Amino acid sequence: xxxxxxxxxxxxxxxxxxxxxxxxxxxxxxxxxxxxxxxxxxxxxxxxxxxxxxxxxxxxxxxxxxxxxxxxxxxxxxxxxxxxxxxxxxxxxxxxxxxxxxxxxxxxxxxxxxxxxxxxxxxxxxxxxxxxxxxxxxxxxxxxxxxxxxxxxxxxxxxxxxxxxxxxxxxxxxxxxxxxxxxxxxxxxxxxxxxxxxxxxxxxxxxxxxxxxxxxxxxxxxxxxxxxxxxxxxxxxxxxxxxxxxxxxxxxxxxxxxxxxxxxxxxxxxxxxxxxxxxxxxxxxxxxxxxxxxxxxxxxxxxxxxxxxxxxxxxxxxxxxxxxxxxxxxxxxxxxxxxxxxxxxxxxxxxxxxxxxxxxxx
Ligand code: TTP
Ligand code: MG
Numbered sequence: 001x002x003x004x005x006x007x008x009x010x011x012x013x014x015x016x017x018x019x020x021x022x023x024x025x026x027x028x029x030x031x032x033x034x035x036x037x038x039x040x041x042x043x044x045x046x047x048x049x050x051x052x053x054x055x056x057x058x059x060x061x062x063x064x065x066x067x068x069x070x071x072x073x074x075x076x077x078x079x080x081x082x083x084x085x086x087x088x089x090x091x092x093x094x095x096x097x098x099x100x101x102x103x104x105x106x107x108x109x110x111x112x113x114x115x116x117x118x119x120x121x122x123x124x125x126x127x128x129x130x131x132x133x134x135x136x137x138x139x140x141x142x143x144x145x146x147x148x149x150x151x152x153x154x155x156x157x158x159x160x161x162x163x164x165x166x167x168x169x170x171x172x173x174x175x176x177x178x179x180x181x182x183x184x185x186x187x188x189x190x191x192x193x194x195x196x197x198x199x200x201x202x203x204x205x206x207x208x209x210x211x212x213x214x215x216x217x218x219x220x221x222x223x224x225x226x227x228x229x230x231x232x233x234x235x236x237x238x239x240x241x242x243x244x245x246x247x248x249x250x251x252x253x254x255x256x257x258x259x260x261x262x263x264x265x266x267x268x269x270x271x272x273x274x275x276x277x278x279x280x281x282x283x284x285x286x287x288x289x290x291x292x293x294x295x296x297x298x299x300x301x302x303x304x305x306x307x308x309x310x311x312x313x314x315x316x317x318x319x320x321x322x323x324x325x326x327x328x329x330x331x332x333x334x335x336x337x338x339x340x341x342x343x344x345x346x347x348x349x350x351x352x353x354x355x356x357x358x359x360x361x362x
Pocket of ligand 2: 017
């Protein structure tokens with residue numbers, strides 16, 4: 001490791017693999033390359049159910065995107081190559097990529113299967129040197145694993161993460177501290193991590209479309225509308241984030257599982273049984289990771305695609321399967337009181353904490 005420098009600015013890299021699942025498929029089956037490839041549920045000539053997990057950039061040109069019903073993907077591009085997921089493969093490739101990344105800095109944080117942060121402040125003297133290091137990372141991953149990634153470089157995790165998504169695929173975006181405001185201002189608010197569909201709609205209703213609009217907005221009004229998160233959104237819009245890079249901060253903020261019924265159903269016993277199965281899966285994954293949870297969310301998507309999510313935060317952290325099941329059943333009861341048939345059911349636990357007492361932050 002080279003000597004540290006007397007800069008105050010941190011230099012953080014965010015590495016995000018491009019179209020990860022489909023890239024792994026192309027790597028295993030090179031004949032797929034150049035064709036639109038969709039990973040997800042079986043399309044069954046457009047009658048298939050379930051969703052697109054991801055797709056390569058050729059498929060994205062047809063308008064296909066992750067989370068979309070597989071039947072819509074089929075309508076958009078029936079000639080795409082549709083593959084079911086091979087999670088064992090994705091996990092193996094992910095582990096090898098993470099091992100490569102870890103060599104570059106001990107300040108490393110995995111973020112899901114295909115993303116990671118690296119703090120390279122101590123080993124690079126400026127952003128130019130950090131860019132060279134990022135180029136080496138890209139080459140090493142491509143050489144060893146045959147897949148590309150996009151890297152964002154910034155003075156904190158927030159900026160690095162937004163930057164890595166800026167020039168996908170195979171991108172490299174460098175945002176120095178002096179450029180932060182200019183870089184963020186024109187971007188849509190939903191590029192900020194944690195601003196999802198609902199918050200975006202609310203912000204649009206307030207006339208806030210871009211990150212620049214959000215930065216210029218009154219922090220106290222945002223706090224009135226969104227509580228503590230409002231203040232945080234404002235800080236993020238100004239490009240401010242103190243969060244450190246480190247495994248201790250946790251690799252996930254929630255654990256969930258969901259499934260689409262083979263046929264839409266309003267049979268209460270079928271839905272109830274499926275809910276219990278899903279709870280078991282979530283419980284198993286939480287205990288494997290030694291996690292306690294406090295918030296339970298149930299998601300119900302109806303035949304007409306309207307989707308309701310109901311959450312409850314308990315007054316205590318728990319890892320009890322009974323607590324999970326009971327809470328999920330109560331939440332689902334509210335959501336299943338309508339007459340619509342159910343298409344998809346999901347359960348998620350969040351507000352996680354390691355059983356030994358360590359708090360998991362984003
Ligand atoms: P992402 O990094 O969000 O997507 P991506 O790598 O496929 O594409 P991009 O080039 O835009 O980064 O997610 C990583 C993998 O996680 C993705 O390949 C599939 C999986 N995934 C799901 O299983 N469900 C989801 O809803 C999303 C968004 C991703
Ligand atoms: Mg990715």
